[in-house]
Every structure is written in structure tokens, then in C-alpha cells.
Amino acid sequence: MTILPSQAVVLTAVLAGVRLEGRIWRGLVRGVLRRPDVPERSVPFTHHRTLAPVRWIGMGVLVLEVGVVHLLMPSGPVRLVLLALGVYSLIWVLGYLLGSGPVRPHLVSRTAVVIRNGLSTEVSVPADLIESVHVDRQSRPRMASLQCQDDVLHVVDNGGTALHLALTKPLCVVLPRGRTAQVTDIRIWVDEPREMADAIRRVSMSGAAK
Template identity: 40%
Template sequence: MSLVRRLPGHAWQVLLVELALYRALARWVVRRPDVPAGTTPIGHGQLAGPMLWLWIFGSAVEVLVLDLVLHRWVPSLRLPFLVLGVWGVLWMLGLLASTRVRPHLLGDTELVVRSGARTRVAVPLAALEGTRVVNHALPGTVRSLHEDDGLLLVGLGSETNLELVLSAPTTLATSAGPRTVSRVGLWVDEPREAAVALRRRLSAPAR
């Protein structure tokens, strides 16, 4: 019964992800990344890009081949499978677009770590003690946030390569609700450059 009661909430979350993917795809098409004024984007899409392109190409070929087969042997199933296949390709294009138009955002007071269409973790710079270029393997790819022993990993692909060390256990606002952690792992395209940018922002005088 508890699973049944949770179904409407899960369905709503799935719908929100779906809409966010299409918004990301639209932003990518018109070349309008989601980067508010006054923030510095930190890219994180290079790792996932080649893999996603491979999936998209393979899925597009599969749609064409299946359409030809069904057109010849089972024409009544051609249209529903074509619609399903095109939807799958658009979904993956939206996921790829989200890695391009939703970079991490470095602002004056916080670093917003982002992944996929909706995942978001706000890290206050006042709580940041330092950074480390270190790799963490993700325990899975279904969930975008993984928490273990005070370490919050923001999933993108199969690993993270930059760790944010907080001065004390801090409650962070995330897209999945508050999380109290002392370290945050994320993936960035250039971890050493990102670490330098963070150190410069921390040492900059307050505005």
C-alpha cells in the first residue's frame, strides 16, 4: 500500500524530469545556456558526451531498422513503435543537451553543482575549506545523488574528479531535499582549473 501511495509522487517527478529535458533541448537548439548573469560556468559535459552520442546514434539506427522490419511484416505495429523510438531518441538528446546548457555555476556566495536535467546542489562558499583533485567511483548510475559517510557524490557518468572539503558538516540544499555532509564530489571537465577558480573566489575580498 505504501508503494501505491507513493506512485503519484513518483509519476510527478518523472514528468518534471521529462519537461526539464525538453527545456534543455530547446535551450541547446537556440544556444541559450542556463547561466544567470553574475555567475561563472564550469563545464562538466565532456565525459558523458561521447557515450551519449553513441547511444543516440545506435538508437536512431535501431528505430530505422525496426520501422523497415515492421513495415514489411507487422504494419499494424509500425506507428506505435516508431513513436516510441523517436521519443527515446529525443529523450537522450535532451539528456545530452542538459550536460551542455546546465554547467556548474560559480557565484559570489555559492557554487551550484548541477547534473542532468534537474539535479542541483548548492554549496555555500563560506562553508568551503578547500578542494582536492581526487576520483570517486559512483556506486550506481540510476540515482544522481549518492551519500555515504558524510560524502555526497553528484553523479555524472561513473565517477567524480573534484572534491569540495567543507569546514564542518553542513546542511546543503539539493534537488532531493536537504543533505548534511562534510564533503562533496563532482565531475568537472578541467578539475585543476576549477580548483584554481574556487580558490581565487574564496580569497577575493567580499563585495
Template identity: 30%
Template structure:
């Protein structure tokens, strides 16, 4: 498989893209925190949710704890200099909040299987609605990412696969009968297959069989 080449942007286009990306991520963080606090996961009515964040949960929690400790230590060191303390305190709190929001995004935006089809997700970046009419097969298949392979790859026949890597792995393949347009941070593309990671792939496939 080869990587799908994303069209190169001019300097101005790149700056605009990064600005839009930063704004979207910031909005996504706060929306995710709101959903988490009010227990409103993004799951369609009648669908069953399937998490994918358990593998990275210890790592994210470790980063959050270390960031909080760092925030306290730095505040103790610079508390005599308000001009330095206040900006560092604001920046530190924002950093901790951002990581909490990232974790909340993973938790509140799970994959789902329901009457209308499958929703494949990754945080606030990817949300792909796959109707049953577009799906050929859903199989359990472990795929390990080699040498930081990209999210989009193309096989010899020209079919594009979207890999929703989690800890460099996917364990469920969704083969499509017809290509689906997918909106990604790097742009909109058409994919023919999606590899995703589910914490409980057996339960995921059992839910799929109830609708197929």
C-alpha cells in the same frame, strides 16, 4: 564509509514517487532541449561554467545514432502495417528525443563558479548552491567509485558526502564549514561534503582561487 539509508516507502508512496519522478524527468528533458536550442545554459550572472559531460559524450552519441538507425530499420520493416507502424514510430521518436534531452541537460546545466559561490550539478537531478560562507576548502582529489557505491555515504563521524559520479569518478572535493540541505530525487538530505567531476579540474580550482 557506509551508505546513507533512504527511508523505505509504502507501496502507494513508491508509486507516487515514481510518477512524480517520471513527470519531472519528462519536463526536464523538454526544458533542456529548449535551453540548448536557444543557447541559454543555466549559469548565474558573472559565474564561469565548467562542463562534466565529455567523458560520457561518445557513449551517449553512440546510443543516439544506434537508436536513429533502429528507428529507420523498424519503420522499413513494419511500414505496411500502419496499426503497428505508428505506435512504434512514436515510441522510437520519443526515445531519441529523450536521449537528446538527457545530453542537452548535461550540457546546459554545468557546474559554475562565481561571486556567490559554487553551483554543483548533475543533469536535472542535482543543483546545489554552495555560498562561499559555507565552504571550508576546495581541493583536487580523484575518487573512484567502487562496486557501484551509492551517491550518498556517511563516514565514521557521521558526516554525509554527496558524490556526483561521472563515469564512476569524481575529481574535485568541496568541504563545507556548515551542512547544506540538498534536494535529490530520492528525497531531501543534509550533506557536509560534495565530490564532483569537472572536465577541467585545474581551471575549476583556478576560478575558485579568484574568489577565496
């Protein structure tokens, strides 16, 4: 059977939606159970805490809106449908907040530094590819959380980045919409940049000692 281009576009969108839904529910379950996605022998570093109060206030406003709509609507099928949609939206937002924040921290291990953002972005940087790391806070004018400018990858949160990783040679990273780029520097947001920088330096020193 031949799949037309228009059908392929629809199928791709449907599959992307299914994958997103799966990540939302995994984030919700792991977040509620307090089981972050941290492999053994990896040290986690959070990147969500600075904006967490604002995001949870937004969640509270959404809860209030769902309650108000439910009270204002007269009894009947429409009220039940709106309530179901409201509850589902709350679950979806909660799953996103948990799945993109506390469930998926950055990771430092003996072999790699794993940089995470959102529900799916994950950039693995081999430890022996890191030339230097230092704290360097910079603001970013654009809102996109993943930005690539020249040969620098910016993984943005809280309006900027806080840690700079310089690489010994270009690293191929995957960008939105299936694009790729070769980068020699990576700037990320992390809640505790000094602690993460120290952890990366210890890994680099132990690797050099071998």
C-alpha cells in the same frame, strides 16, 4: 475528499513523471538553441565532455535501431505507431543528454558554488563555507551519480570524482527519495578541475579581502 495512501502514491508518481517530462523538453529546447542555464556573473564548468562521445554513439545506435525497425515492419498502423514511439524515444534521449550535460554545468559565482548532476540535482554551497579546494581524482565503485558516505557527498560521473571541496561546517544536502544528509566534504566530477579550483579560490580570496 480523502485521498487514500495508494492514490497518494499514484499521484506522486504521476507528478514526478510530469516534472521529468518538463525537464526533458526544457533541456531539449535549451540545448538546441545553445542556451545553457547559466545566470549572470556565474562562471560555468562542464562535467559531461569526457563521456559525451560514448553517449552520442549510443544515441546513434538508437537512431539506427528505429530506422531498421521501420524498414522491416510491413506498412500499416503498427508500423506508424512503432515509428512514432521510436521518434519520441529519440527526442526523449536527446533532451536528457542535452539537459543533463551542456545545459546544466557547475557554476561558480561570488556567493556560491552550484554543483549539478542529471536533470534536477543541484547543490548550492555558499562561498564562505568553503575552507579549501584541490584537485583529487578518485574512482568510485558504485554506479550511482549521487553518493553519500559518512559525511562526504560524491557527485560522480565518468566513474569517479576529480575535485574535493572541504567545508568549514556541515551543509545539509538533499538526497534521492527525499532524504537529507549533513556533509563536511564534497567531491565532484568536472571536466576541468584545475580551472574550477582556481575560480573557487579567487572567489574565496575576494570574499576574505572584504
